[in-house]
Amino acid sequence: MMDTGTGVEMLNSLERSDHTAFVEGSFLYVWGGCKSVSGTETLLPSDEIWLCDLESGIWERRGMEGEIPPALSGACGSYHNGTLYVFGGCDPNGHTNQLYCVDLLDGCYTWRKVTDAGGNTPSPRDKQSCWVNRDRLIYFGGYGCKTIREVNNSRNFTVHESSWAMIGMAFFRFWGWNSEVNVFDTHTATWEEPETHGQTPSPRASHTSATLGDRGYICGGLEDTDLDIHCLDLVTWIWTQM
Known part of the structure; x- marks a missing residue:
């Protein structure tokens, strides 16, 4: 699933902290994190990733599937050879030491939990x-x-x-x-x-x-x-x- 736009409603969806963000080519990728809703810290969905075309300024929301990580804040995201790795962070149950990865170049955005x-x-x-x-x-x-x-x-x-x-x-x-x-x-x-x-x-x-x-x-x-x-x-x- 893909949503596009530059409007206020979409930009409000992007408001967050303690998230993962990095630049690859002409795109900015944003994933995870949290935001304050009525004074309560709320974890943001982990089954979506946001892309911003840095040339046009247009944002896209891409849906993700597979072994989706729990919603996380403070996780450490790293990009290497087309793959995003996410390690640690805080999920709804507290601190974690799980490692997940997802290929961002194949267009499928399928998460895999590293268990081996x-x-x-x-x-x-x-x-x-x-x-x-x-x-x-x-x-x-x-x-x-x-x-x-x-x-x-x-x-x-x-x-x-x-x-x-x-x-x-x-x-x-x-x-x-x-x-x-x-x-x-x-x-x-x-x-x-x-x-x-x-x-x-x-x-x-x-x-x-x-x-x-x-x-x-x-x-x-x-x-x-x-x-x-x-x-x-x-x-x-x-x-x-x-």
Whole structure:
């Protein structure tokens, strides 16, 4: 299904935050997120994606099918070789660590849930960032929950609050920010957490990120209020503070 237009009603449908947006060619893609409705945060539909022709200014809404993700806010969307990958975020039940992908070039917009990945999937989180490099999705940071064992085994986690919650078959006790680096190889569908060195940034979420060659950069974010800039060499895994 496709709707087109530039009117006020369509633009109101586009109002959102904590969404995924990226540019490919002459099109801007927008998916997911949330908006405030009568003072209540409302998750937006995940079975549609919006395209804006940057030359004409015309918006289109495309319907999506397949293994559609739950409605999400704060998920991390990454575009690589015609495929949109969406990892983590908050669904109606809380934080998640699910990974979904959809081919945006075949015109079918069919979602697939990645359930056969190797390695250890990162813990549930939202508002993390992602660098795309050499067919890898390299995630950094975010805010989410961990088990007692995970917190005890991690030096890259700052506890914000603690309470009991059930997600799947695991009890999660602690919520907070992390400074972990997690890599998903799009060829082998395998997760890896490389050991990093150097001047590691403090745990954070809601930061900005960018890549330049084999270097990934981050700036700012929560929980730290400093507007600091760090660079990670995506080959040697060495951090440098700028």
